[in-house]
Amino acid sequence: MTLRFGQSCPTCGRRIEVRLELLGRSVACPHCHAEFIASERQTPQPSSDEALMDRVERALRRSGAVVPVK
Ligand SMILES: [Zn+2]
Secondary structure: OOOEEEEEOOOOOOEEEEEHHHOOOEEEOOOOOOEEEOOOOOOOOOOHHHHHHHHHHHHHHHHOOOOOOO
16 A cells, blocks of 8 residues: 655646655656655645634735734
């Protein structure tokens, strides 16, 4: 049994499967042949609440209403 994880190619956006043993290593997309580092969390899917808060926070930062502490 070969463990695999799915991710989207950062270049062409197609869904590809990468063998788990290649995690963190340079791989080539089978569709567009672009090379990238295999990363299981490259395209995180935050919950809708988190995504909303993230958008609000970014908007506030852009407006200058929030100053990052660090
Ligand atoms: Zn690709």
